[in-house]
Amino acid sequence: MLTLDxxxxxxxxxxxxxxxxxIDAVIxxxxxxxVVSETRTPASDRMADASKSAERSGIEQGEDLEQDPEIASFLEERIREHEASWIHEKIPALDGYTPTQAAADPARREDLIRLLDSFPETGNPGAMSPRRLRHSLGLDDGSAFWRAQR
Incomplete structure (x- = not known):
């Protein structure tokens, strides 16, 4: 996620x-x-902190990205590429199954839905969109995924 302030x-x-x-692409x-400063924190710690902070403040992040369309476009392209590959990655929260596998397995589908429900829909071009992921995985209404899988 990139945030311009x-x-x-x-x-x-x-x-x-x-x-x-x-960092290399932006530079x-x-x-x-x-680079003014750099901190590397385990993702699990960072996600827990961000979730608690967002719940308390209700503040949306990333609105300033509209000021630089080139960066916003870059972020949107990269996150869509990431989403396209993420659905085929083994995810620890899904017991090592990929989101695509979990979506196709009735026994694992609820775990996937819970995982996607935990993702905030920020609208930020640098953040994954649970709405797009649901659509890609055929978990939204009228999905072609389920018709193709049956």
Whole structure:
């Protein structure tokens, strides 16, 4: 997730590789940028803190991204690519099954739905969209996924 606040861009990623990739991409678009500080926190700790903070404050993040359409477009493209690959990754919260496997398995589908329900729908171009994920996995109404799987 990237959040632009005036002249400061904050980057959050679930893996160090993605973090480094995003930093490199942003710096390649704007070579004059410099990293002011860097903190690496285990994703599980960060997600727990963010969830508690969002519940208490009700504040939406990422609204300032509209000020730089190039960054917003980059983020939207990257998150959609990530969502497309995420549905095929083994997810620990799904006992090592992929979201695609869990969606197709009636015994695991509820676990997947609970996982997607835990994702906030921020509208931020740098955040995964549970609505898009549900659609990709055929968990929304009128899904072609279930027709193709039957």
């Amino acid at each position: 005036s002249t400061q861009l904050s980057v959050e990623a679930m893996t160090e590789g993605r973090f480094d990739e995003i 390649s678009m704007h070579p004059t940028l410099t």
